[in-house]
Amino acid sequence: MLIDIAQNAVYGIVSGGILLLAAIGFSMVYRIEGFLNISHAELLTVGAYIAVLFNVFLHLNLVLASILSIIITAFIGLLIAKKLFSPIRKFGPLILLITSVGVAFAMHGITEFVAGPNIRTYNVKIPMAIKIGGYPFVSSNEIIIIVIAICSALFLHLVLTRTKLGTAFRAMASNFDLARVKGIDTDRMSTYVWLYASGMAALAGVLLGLVTRIDTDLGWDQILIIMSATILGGLGKIYGVMVGALVIGLAMDLGILVLPSSYRPAIALGIIIVILLVKPSGIFGGEY
């Protein structure tokens, strides 16, 4: 029983780590552009499949394939933002939100058309399991995922607090107009945010593909929990979302010890409904 709990806690941290990568981008885009980008989750699928292309069909190793996938997906995300979202920004967040639903559909259609119905897996060695007391406790893949998640959270923290770019982002996030008046190049900043958000989505997609299977619903299945993590942390709050993602990840994987496992995503919803009733501003105060 205890080993089960520990085991699921590890799974939970892994899910939370992947979720963190996906939700930070979603949250940053919300903060800067002011709308919920439903199509964000489809970038996970796109990223996972581009890595499949390099890894499985072109026989590159997965690390290289992921890096290429992150770069390409980042630019796909930017292209979508500049060609589809920017021109209609003047219509307001609601139209942007509904357009993003359309974008999600279009991206889903394209990925499904190109990738076909086959389920894919990456061409990697079977991960080593580290055993504790005879039980396989954590695999090397899972450790890598946790390390990547921690590193990217630290990296973002350093960028936000130590660089001019980070200061500019925080200025824009707290007051867009004032930031622009003060001479911050808001267009360039939003370009960086889209690149970063889309790249991280691709990374999340690849990691998710590594621990589960890769099909065309990979990203779409995540959108609900990405939004849950974002709400839990407080819409648009970067640090809140990091914690929110971990809490949701842990809650889902520990929750299935008592609930049927198909209710896993429903646990995320249960949490946000309670949070919205008790403290609609998210679990963390403050601005970021």
Next chain:
Amino acid sequence: MDIGLFLAGVISLAGIYAISTLGYNLQFGQTGLVNLGYVAYFAVGAYTSVILTIPHPGPHAAYMFGFGLPMWVGFIGAPIAAAIFAYLVGLPTLRLGIDYFVVVTFAVGEVLRYVLSNEAWLTNGLTGFHSLAQPFRESFGPLVYEYFFAGLVIIILVATYLFVNRICRSPFGRALKSVRENESVCLSLGKKVSSYKMKSFMIGAAVAGLAGSLYVRFITLARPEIFIPAVTFTALLSMIIGGKGNNKGAVLGTFIFIFAVELTRFFQVSAAYAIRISPLRTLATGIMLIVILRYLPQGIIKEARVKGEELGR
């Protein structure tokens, strides 16, 4: 394929979805409630109508309930159950900001599907219910019945249209618009904004429930996998095509959309290509939504300004 039968089928489908779009338009177009989990109310209506009317299950069935009531009880029970469900969802969510509302309603739609798949004692799980009875089935031959069903759907559509239109034109309907346009002003005029929102949410859900109960009779199946977000997005897209806040547009938009989708079934392709055609349909749906919002945000029929409304501008 017999063209008459095909048309009857498409008209039934489009008619049912048009009813669903009318309810959606009341929530979103008229009141500004961006409900991305509309399918939940559609599903509640569908399952209510089924569970009320199927015969009592034998001792070996996975589900416990089946009341064997006449068909019309199902059609009345469906909207009532959907409205009650909307009331329960609305209580905590309607006071939220728009972005939170979007997320939570979307989640409600998704989670209801998990519940339908898992709670087999009520819904018979993933198997669901099949070979459902259809209204007045015995009175017609198998082919004629398709035409009869299409006619029945059209009659219910017209009734729903008149009902929803009546609401929209009433003082209550104008109050809903004022909630959409500016909640604070509406509140400052002493209107009960929360009560208006709740009523609109419940009536819209009831209409969805009615559409859902018709839909399961049309396809004679009720399974969780039917009640996917695509149902919500069909209503959303139809409303956007026809024009927000506009009941004629809602109906017209649905017929255009459903006919466009169903006509693609005429392209006869080999099985290998058929797998690739379905994603293209998804792609086309997405592009349609993007293009219309960008170049025709008002939809085909613009929302009519009520007489006197111009005076205030």
